[in-house]
Amino acid sequence: NMDKAVRTAGFELVRRVVNNTPVDAGRLRGNWQATVDAPASGTTDIDDKSGQATIQSAMPAIKQMTGRVFWLSNNLPYARRIEYEGHSSIKAPAGMVRVSIAEVQDSLTLSQIRTR
Numbered sequence: 001n002m003d004k005a006v007r008t009a010g011f012e013l014v015r016r017v018v019n020n021t022p023v024d025a026g027r028l029r030g031n032w033q034a035t036v037d038a039p040a041s042g043t044t045d046i047d048d049k050s051g052q053a054t055i056q057s058a059m060p061a062i063k064q065m066t067g068r069v070f071w072l073s074n075n076l077p078y079a080r081r082i083e084y085e086g087h088s089s090i091k092a093p094a095g096m097v098r099v100s101i102a103e104v105q106d107s108l109t110l111s112q113i114r115t116r
Helices: 002-021 052-057 060-065 077-086 097-115
Strands: 031-034 070-073
Touching: 002 052, 002 060, 002 070, 002 097, 031 060, 060 070, 060 097
Parallel strands: none
Antiparallel strands: 031 070
8 A cells, every 4th residue: 555655654754853863852853843735834842852742743744644745844943953064973973864764765675675
């Protein structure tokens, strides 16, 4: 089922991005916002050290994503610096999103190989 595969990949991407996000107070993890059709425009006041609440909050958008544009946004000013400029050289030296996309691509490739 293609729809299920798309939703599974979307969930896996959200899970990995959130879990690959460095944690201090949890504000950066708590600001990942999943939406469909348009990116989130603001920030939240959520501190989510574990990331579980953030992952769960993405579920409605993941359920709606088939055939639509899915967005995972983090509008905190320092999110971009951590992703692209190495501002978290110990906890996320290669960023959060780029690493997660590569991990999901690798897992999808492996699952395709196993099903052949």
